[in-house]
Amino acid sequence: MRQPMVAGNWKMNATRWEAENLVRAIKEAEPDPSAVEILVCPPFTAIDAVARVLKGSPIRYGAQNLFWEKNGAYTGEISGEMLRDLGCRYVILGHSERRQIFGESDQDVARKYAAAKRSGLIPVLCVGETEEQRSQGITEQVVSAQLQAILQQTDAATFHGTVIAYEPVWAIGTGLTATPDQAQEVHAFLRAELHAFDSGVGASTRILYGGSVKAENAAEIFSRPDIDGGLIGGASLKAEEFLRICAAAAA
Numbered sequence: 001m002r003q004p005m006v007a008g009n010w011k012m013n014a015t016r017w018e019a020e021n022l023v024r025a026i027k028e029a030e031p032d033p034s035a036v037e038i039l040v041c042p043p044f045t046a047i048d049a050v051a052r053v054l055k056g057s058p059i060r061y062g063a064q065n066l067f068w069e070k071n072g073a074y075t076g077e078i079s080g081e082m083l084r085d086l087g088c089r090y091v092i093l094g095h096s097e098r099r100q101i102f103g104e105s106d107q108d109v110a111r112k113y114a115a116a117k118r119s120g121l122i123p124v125l126c127v128g129e130t131e132e133q134r135s136q137g138i139t140e141q142v143v144s145a146q147l148q149a150i151l152q153q154t155d156a157a158t159f160h161g162t163v164i165a166y167e168p169v170w171a172i173g174t175g176l177t178a179t180p181d182q183a184q185e186v187h188a189f190l191r192a193e194l195h196a197f198d199s200g201v202g203a204s205t206r207i208l209y210g211g212s213v214k215a216e217n218a219a220e221i222f223s224r225p226d227i228d229g230g231l232i233g234g235a236s237l238k239a240e241e242f243l244r245i246c247a248a249a250a251a
């Protein structure tokens, strides 16, 4: 049985003060940790402030990116070891905004994945197709290539625990959501790929859906058998709405 998970990707939003207020409101609602695992991923600058509020709480926090080296002359970059030093448990990797705006390739994501594992972070690996790729009918090819770039360099024991997030690029921040059936179809495909890699990995890996998830559509999306929760952008910046999404995953 896979424990549902709801992750908030705050992207480049929230000062430390805003982050503290947001995470405090989530914490004070005391969501049941046995029903849903909750993760918040603030910008780097607010991680420490969030960590202080979450001390002793079952709510997890993580980062949105890392660089693959441990340290050195890499101006502006942050390593997995630095994130572990802040107490981060998870790191989002390969988000489509990183791939599209910052030019991250599958190979870059694979190097970041290896660095996350080396430093003891759990990757939340994002995959997803653009609108053009969907209209060309190559959604499965695209997400398979993104996933296989990771599977080819790892083994089942190392991969264990990794979280996958399927995020159709055309649904991110657009208000357009994949229908629950469209999302389930891709999730089932990804699970089959994971299963072919290793049956235990196929059964146990959580696959989250991301792309314009809101309180009002969350329950229906999460009701599908291969959708284990959500990676939430805009709606994770409002405590009340985020908590309603968490409650939908817990139900």
Ligand SMILES: O=C[C@H](O)COP(=O)(O)O
Pocket: 009, 095, 167, 171, 172, 173, 174, 175, 210, 211, 212, 213, 231, 232, 233, 234, 235
């Ligand atoms: O990481 C989160 C996704 O990019 C979804 O963002 P969104 O919920 O604002 O569409």
